[in-house]
Amino acid sequence: MSEFFTPSIIASITALCVSFITLFQYFKNQRFQQKQIDKNLNRSLTTKLYNLRLEHYPKAYEITDLIYKQKGGNYSVDELKNILEELIEWKKGLINLIISVESRDSYYILRDILMKNPAHQESYSDLQIEKIFNANKSFRKQLRRDLGFMYREERLRRK
Numbered sequence: 001m002s003e004f005f006t007p008s009i010i011a012s013i014t015a016l017c018v019s020f021i022t023l024f025q026y027f028k029n030q031r032f033q034q035k036q037i038d039k040n041l042n043r044s045l046t047t048k049l050y051n052l053r054l055e056h057y058p059k060a061y062e063i064t065d066l067i068y069k070q071k072g073g074n075y076s077v078d079e080l081k082n083i084l085e086e087l088i089e090w091k092k093g094l095i096n097l098i099i100s101v102e103s104r105d106s107y108y109i110l111r112d113i114l115m116k117n118p119a120h121q122e123s124y125s126d127l128q129i130e131k132i133f134n135a136n137k138s139f140r141k142q143l144r145r146d147l148g149f150m151y152r153e154e155r156l157r158r159k
């Protein structure tokens with residue numbers, strides 16, 4: 001009788017082992033496929049984000065290009081007010097959704113500095129001039145950095 005059960009026990013244990021291995025492989029493949037789907041989805045969303053940034057960020061560069069010192073090393077008060085209005089108009093709507101946190105923060109700093117009245121009647125103080133210059137430079141740098149992530153990601157992918 002024991003000879004009758006021994007082959008059947010061995011066959012059933014073998015079948016159970018094969019079933020467990022197959023089940024383990026199935027879950028492992030399913031997890032891998034889910035990671036690939038998530039990765040592809042994130043990549044497509046990142047691509048859309050960068051396309052929108054490439055479409056809308058140049059306008060901010062055009063606006064901030066107008067911030068320059070006139071003869072005498074000062075800024076035009078009226079010109080800066082116009083630039084401020086254009087920047088505020090630029091940031092409305094879609095830009096709020098695509099701008100990074102760092103760029104948004106540097107935008108607010110620049111905006112707040114441009115909102116301040118000149119220290120003297122029609123001219124800014126040296127401290128205000130320096131703050132305007134640095135805030136503008138920082139904002140433009142953050143916009144470039146937002147677009148620079150794309151290039152770094154491409155370099156890493158190629159390696």
